[in-house]
Amino acid sequence: MKKTLRRALAVFMTASLLFTLVACGDSGDGKVAAGREEGSLIFNVDWPAYIDPGVGSKLADALAHTNMYDSLTFPNEDGTVEPLACESWSVNDNSTEYTFALRKGMKFHSGNEVKASDVKFSFDRLIALGEGYAYLFSDVKSCDVIDDYNVKFRLNAPSGIFPMIACRIYILDEALVMENITDGAYDKYGDYGKAWLNTNDAGSGPYKVKEMITESSLTMERFEDYWKGWDDAKDAPKTAKMLGNVAASTVKTMISRGELDITDDTQTPEALEVLNSMDGVTVIRALSGVNFNVCLNTKSAPTDDIHVRRAMAYAVDYDTVCNNIYVGSSVPTGPIVRALTASALDESEFPFTYDLEKAKKEIEESKYYNDLISGKRKITLSYCSEGGEQQEKLALLIQAGMSKLGVTVEVAGKPFATMMSEAAEVKTTPNAAFVVFAPTYLEGGGYLYSRYHSNSAGTWEQMEWLQNKNIDKEITNAMRTADDKSRNEQYKKISKEIVELCPTLWVADLASPYAYRSDYVTKFPAAEKYEAGTPAANMTGYHLYLRNIGVAQ
Incomplete structure (x- = not known):
């Protein structure tokens, strides 16, 4: 929502604290600290970083993988996917075989040509290691080389989403990896190059390792012979440094001195307010594909009654959530984030807004109405204590909304580990529980399957206990549909x-x-x-795809 996204931050610092932090000095002139390379970019991330694409999967890892390796496909911000290392792909009639035609002439950083055998080696290595993104490919029967530039994946079951998850098949230089193996548990493959790939890369991506200090940082430099060239990315960083273990108190000073260019996303509202006040510094809030859910236990009274659930939905002040608690966030329209315009519902298709009159009518229709109004029956709500004051504020906002209907909500902050344990059984799952959900891949099925298919009931991902066989079947069928338009219509x-x-x-x-x-x-x-207020969401690691970023040269 454009208005929401542009809303100014509503957090104010005391004058003394503001003066103390800003007095360190503003950057303001676009200059960088002495000793920095021309055209460099520095950003901080959560650490450590596992730069081996067969091992890592969290944000810092993915930032390295996406910039130093080419994957078969590339995810767009609207939930669609396009070819990257492949020129195209084809699928058989029942969506169980996908054949990818590779681009010819692509070079690894070593100078070796990228071939189908490298794709097979990389995929087989990922499955053998069983780490990182291997779990995405449990339904793959085999990866077979057709010829030097064509590779076929045979699946155990139909899948319409394979091109999307192929974004996580990063291609390694087989010859280079095999030159650097040591003794290990993988027979002729030794350690599969794991020790060497902790600090080196074997990719073909736009950047390559310049220096990896496992305790603190990764510096990447341009691969000048990248197959796409650099004519359309002349201002992309010549080098980029990922910094780990940067204390929050240090970030502001580093920004002001030109020692840091982009912060991580863990800065406090107070810190963001100070940073936003510095000359030459801008604070943005980018939609991340993550949605905030309050799971309602549909098998436990009183939230087993749809009228209670609908009353709660109408009693949430969504604008306050997005403007004052999770500032810059977007009012949602259902299970799939709005940024995925191909599969998400639009605003007119989502019925719930803050409307206490509708909430009151719903609660009056509940079979639990008398017990709720008398206080005999209450709604239990758990939020994650590690989620900080924002989750607590949201819990209290929901509590306040229901109190206006005469309904008591008992709020409890709990460690996430406790919430996971409670999610294992219906009787221990509270009526309402907070879940911040980030799908592994930005596609409608990534939201619907993990959150609402019965396979996830009894885990933290689905504390609703929906267990609806019809919806299970529809989700499975949709995810097996190869045609994008048809699959997205089914998701809607x-x-x-x-x-x-x-x-x-x-x-x-x-x-x-x-x-x-x-x-x-x-x-x-x-x-x-x-x-611009344009809905967009990036798959993990792609918001800092360096080739798309420009710096003063």
């Missing part, structure tokens, strides 16, 4: 059915906050989308 239909059942309070499509030196970083797609 399923989303409407789930919204009608109201098993969840969808309270926000979350935005991740970043501060960046806008006087030095000349191109930052996440910032441009934010300024």
